Amino acid sequence: AQSVTQPDIHITVSEGASLELRCNYSYGATPYLFWYVQSPGQGLQLLLKYFSGDTLVQGIKGFEAEFKRSQSSFNLRKPSVHWSDAAEYFCAVGAPLSNQFYFGTGTSLTVIP
Amino acid sequence: SQTIHQWPATLVQPVGSPLSLECTVEGTSNPNLYWYRQAAGRGLQLLFYSVGIGQISSEVPQNLSASRPQDRQFILSSKKLLLSDSGFYLCAWSLSGLAGTRTGELFFGEGSRLTVL
Numbered sequence: 553a554q555s556v557t558q559p560d561i562h563i564t565v566s567e568g569a570s571l572e573l574r575c576n577y578s579y580g581a582t583p584y585l586f587w588y589v590q591s592p593g594q595g596l597q598l599l600l601k602y603f604s605g606d607t608l609v610q611g612i613k614g615f616e617a618e619f620k621r622s623q624s625s626f627n628l629r630k631p632s633v634h635w636s637d638a639a640e641y642f643c644a645v646g647a648p649l650s651n652q653f654y655f656g657t658g659t660s661l662t663v664i665p
Numbered sequence: 666s667q668t669i670h671q672w673p674a675t676l677v678q679p680v681g682s683p684l685s686l687e688c689t690v691e692g693t694s695n696p697n698l699y700w701y702r703q704a705a706g707r708g709l710q711l712l713f714y715s716v717g718i719g720q721i722s723s724e725v726p727q728n729l730s731a732s733r734p735q736d737r738q739f740i741l742s743s744k745k746l747l748l749s750d751s752g753f754y755l756c757a758w759s760l761s762g763l764a765g766t767r768t769g770e771l772f773f774g775e776g777s778r779l780t781v782l
Contacts, residue, residue, distance in 0.1 A: 586770055595671075595755055595773035596709075642708065646770070651697060651716070653771055657708040 554579050556645050558656035565633050566664050573628040573659050575643030584646040585626040587617055590658075591639045599641075602626065613637070638663045667692035671756045671774030678781055684729075684743040686777050688756030691737065696758040698739040699771065700731055703753040715739060716761060751781045 555578045565571055577583065584603050588596040600611025607619040617628045626643060643656040671688045678684060690696050700712040711724045713731035721731050728747050732740045739756060757771040 584769075588773075593753075593776070593778065595775045596757075596771075598770050598772070601770050644771075651699075651714050651722070653699075653711065655709040 554583075554645060554647065554652070554654050556643050556654050556656040558641075558643055558659050560659045561657070562660045562662070564662040564664060567635050568632050571628075571630045571633045571637070571661070573641050573643075573661070575626045575628065575656060577624050577626065577643075577645045577654075579624075579645055579647070581648075582621065584648060585617075585619060586644040586646060587611065587615070587626070587628050588642045588644060589613075589639045590642065596642060599628070633661075633663055635663045635665065637661060667758075667772065669756060669758055669772055669774040671777055673777060674775065675778045676780070678746050678779065680748055680781055681745050684741070684746050684750070684779070686741040686754055686756075686779075688739045688741075688774055689737055690739075690758045693737070693758070693760070695736060695761050697761050698733060698737075699757040699759070700739065700741050701755040701757060703755060703776075709755065713741070746779075746781045748781050751779055753778050 557576045559574055586601045587599040589599050590596045599615050600609050600617055602609050602619045610616050615630050619626050640658045640660050642658045645654045668691045697716055699714045701709045702712055703709050715721050715733040718733050729743050754777045756774040759771050760769050
């Protein structure tokens with residue numbers, strides 16, 4: 553069965569420090585992969601997506617993610633975190649040619665000054 | 666550009682009362698439409714999706730129903746709310762591909778917070 557795992561429920565980082573949020577997926581083929589960000593009480597905003605090609609993808613707000621097929625991972629990174637990055641982050645897998653879209657349970661990011 | 670509107674943003678309802686949440690998409694035609702529910706610490710749960718007018722697929726048996734009376738309108742309803750229906754409800758849309766399948770990413774509305782007392 554398809555699934556998405558975000559092993560870190562909550563992460564705290566200092567402003568200016570680097571960030572890596574982990575995401576592992578289980579899927580029978582190469583899926584479409586996504587990272588979304590959600591501020592409190594708001595909808596989800598797409599940060600970046602991977603469909604095919606270059607395994608390092610760039611997104612908005614200075615985020616990037618790397619698809620590693622051998623590890624079934626799609627980790628999100630940012631070299632220098634800003635206080636405004638504090639939010640909930642969701643990794644998602646979208647099965648091609650399907651309306652199925654699987655979300656992880658999210659990682660809550662706190663940024664301390 | 667495409668936009669998605671969802672309302673009401675906040676709703677407090679007594680147990681046993683009806684529910685209607687509405688979602689509309691502008692700037693695109695024949696989108697795939699989705700209703701998700703988000704509970705704290707449990708990610709997003711797909712409730713319903715629709716690939717066209719009057720076509721509704723239910724993912725989870727529950728106290729809720731969905732309808733799509735127009736191409737870009739998606740409504741989430743309940744005849745009698747339960748305490749367990751409380752949560753944050755998100756409407757989303759995607760481009761429609763072959764045979765109504767989704768292409769690309771989901772675009773989300775701002776969400777509706779439902780509290781059932």
